[in-house]
Structure formats: structure tokens, C-alpha cells
Amino acid sequence: EIGTGPQTTSHDFFHRSQRSYFNTTVFFYPNKTKYVDWVSRALNHNAEFAINVIRQLAAFGWFNFKQISFFADCGPHFRNAEMLYYLFHELSETHDVNLNFFCEKHGKSICDSHFSYVSDWLNRITDRVFLRSTEQTVKELNECIKSNSIGKLPSEILDAEVYEFEYLSAAVHKTLHVKNIKTYLSFKKDMGEPLMGRVLSTSQAGNNWIP
Secondary structure (H helix, E strand, O other): OEOEOOOOOHHHHHOOEOOEEEEEEEEEOOOEEEEEEEEEOOOOOOHHHHHHHHHHHHOOOOOOOOEEEEEEOOOOOOOOHHHHHHHHHHHHHOOEEEEEEOOOOOOOHHHHHHHHHHHHHHHHHHOOOOEOOHHHHHHHHHHHHHHOOOOOOOHHHHOEEEEEOOOOOOOOOOOOOOOOHHHOOEEEEOOOOOOEEEOOOOHHHOOOOEO
């Protein structure tokens, strides 16, 4: 929320503006975790928002994976034809891609745990400075992480970065339609291979993929 600080006037209170805070948690095999967070003016949490976050994530130099497995909740901004097109028509040209959905009301504990730290950081920041812009918020959060100013944190939490995120809405939205998409909890497409899906999203389920 922009327009908050240690001393807030009534004018400030009634002119606060909301921001989206989006977390992507990246697991590197075998045991490294990296948090990449995004602060944006865009409040419409739709497929285009999520796709553009992944596009910016994929543009980082360290994002040089041959195989990528995405895990997401079943929210409509993830489970839709636009996301399937981006992952399995665009990103799959250069990567083997898996997309897995958690069962409803499951799977967000890692992100929620991270958000608890972010909330604490923001409370401590606004105790001493007045946040007037997205750019300032991002700068203060990154300084807070680097200085570990809220005390001793787990080492993986300190491998975190925050970025300002904006995008232009596309004139044409490309889609890949899968019949009964909600039936499937997992999709995969290796480079040069057809899209496959299965009902379960666990690697222990065997090779019961459906083309």
C-alpha cells in the first residue's frame, strides 16, 4: 500500500493506493531456494499478469534451465488457455516444461510463509519512512533484505530480490484450449513432443500421461 508511514495525515489516509505483490519461489536442484518478488500497479490478477511475470523471470541470466516444473494453485489466472499457450507453445520451444496444480486449498504454505516475512519487513519500513512510490517500496525492501535488519533469518529467505513490475496489455490473446482442463492436475511438453496431461500431479503416479 503506497501512502503509509510513521506519521499519516487524514489526506494521506484517504489517498493511499494499492499495489499487487506477487511472489515466485524458485527451487534449484538439489537444495537451493530463491525468492523473486514483484510489486506492480496492476491490480487485475489475470492470466496476462501471471504470464508476464514468468516472461520477466525467464529473462534473467540464471534462468538457463533445460527442464522447468511449475507448481501453482488452481486460481483462474494460472489454470486457463492463455497460460497453456504461453508455456506449451512459447516457453516449450527452448525448455522441457511441466505444469502442476495443487489440490484446492493446498500448496501455498511456502509462499504464505515468505509473505509473513514481507509483511514484517513492510511494517518495520513504514515505522521509519513514508512510502510514496512503487520504486521507493522496492528499494526499501531490497535494502531490508540485504542488511538483514529484522534480525537473524534463515539463509534461504535472504536469497530474495524484489522488482518493480509493469507490462502493456496485448492486443491479441493467444490460447491453447484443452477439453475438460479442470480434469487434469498436471501437464508436460518436452521439446519437439506433443502436450500430455494426467489427472494426478505427483511424480509417484507412474507414466499414465494422456495426449
